[in-house]
Amino acid sequence: MTNIRDLAREADVSVTTVSRVLNHHPYVADDKRKAVQDAIRKLGYIRNQTAVQLSTGQTKTIGVMLPYVDHPYHAAILQGIARCAFEEDYRFLTWQTNYVESHEQTVLQALAQREVDGLIIVSHSLAVEDILKYEQYGPIVFCEHHADVSAVYIDHYTAFQKGLAAFQSLGHTEIGICLGRPDSTNSLARKRAYQDTVACTPSEWIYEHSLTIEDGASIARHWLSQPRRPTALLTASDHVAAGIILELRKRGYRVPEDLAVIGFDGSDLAVVLNLTTVAVPYETIGREAFSIAISDTWRDHPQIEIPTTLLNGLTANPAVNER
Structure with a gap:
């Protein structure tokens, strides 16, 4: 399996230069960056993500706990998370729990085992205090209002x-x-x-x-x-x-x-x-929740209320006057 030393030999650069190119470091000469990129293509190098995680302490992955992926409310929030993850070069893992508490526990264990960097909870069945026991392992952001937690919600x-x-x-x-x-x-x-x-x-x-x-x-x-x-x-x-x-x-x-x-x-x-x-601007809820989950602001337990709007398509109801 090709490693970064092989890339360095092929590109005739140092291992440090290869590492900088792989990590998108801005201070690399154009000719050396191109040489490394050519070596990657020629040798078919595939980055070992596990090794990256061990070296950085990050998975660049956010977990999303939601009861149903096909419900429009949950799907719209997930869309906001997905678009923000794409923009920030993150991955996200989605767990459908069907409001089964044992399934929710499995998701929390994934955070404890560092499978994800943080967790966004769209909706849940477990008690909030039971969920917050896992906050020691990383950010947990709720998409509904609870006191003293990181939350993005509507009233x-x-x-x-x-x-x-x-x-x-x-x-x-x-x-x-x-x-x-x-x-x-x-x-x-x-x-x-x-x-x-x-x-x-x-x-x-x-x-x-x-x-x-x-x-x-x-x-x-x-x-x-x-x-x-x-x-x-x-x-x-x-x-x-x-x-x-x-x-x-x-x-x-x-x-x-x-x-x-x-x-x-x-x-x-x-x-x-x-x-x-x-x-309800559900996509905004997802985007804001993701932004909190990947930043240090979650430690301050920010609470962001997203406003709603009444869109009027209703006409007067004659039945009111008849009863």
Whole structure:
């Protein structure tokens, strides 16, 4: 196997010069840099990444823990991480955990064993205090709000209030909400916003475990079966909103005339359906989280709140005046 000494002989330069070229050192004469690059091509040199890691103490790799890679929310954050990693000449490893705590422990062990330089946690099931025990091995950055941790997040309480206020401005008082995991940090903040903002919040108008288009369709069918129904639904995502709308249209109901719906994400689906949505710049969350993970700022536990925007596609709802 070709090593840097072989390259030095072939290029007629010192081993130090070869090392500088391989590490993109700026102070190398052009003719010597070219000689080394020619030797690399001629001898088919492949860099031993393990040796590099041992010498630098870095893997140039960031780990990403997320429950599902195919969920639009998680995928959008991952896109931001991926683009930032490319720009910074880093690699990233993605672990899908399905919210299984033993799988999350495996990811944390990878940080402890120096398989990655740092860890970005998009969403998790383990308690925060259990995760932070591993911070001694490297940076851990959360993509949701927790006290005293490095975090890039949106204020789900305020974001949900924006959607609820939009309904109220149209005269809705009977409003329901859709949540994902009922006990997650984000869902608890959304539920608190609902209870603080809306006067009538019966438990049967809180639709939980809603993540996908199929979940939205199921919620629409459940809504149809209820003897007393809300006139408006603020959903957990644009995909859930799409499932509700498509299922109701299939059954001859009109949106927003029979049920007003607001999404959450600001995805392309919202544009296609002319759907009012709480837009979240998820890619920005991913980029900011990556920037913290590769810098020393994580030691100060920075907290960066990313603002949300209400994108209005909703028209006035005649059903409000009919009830």
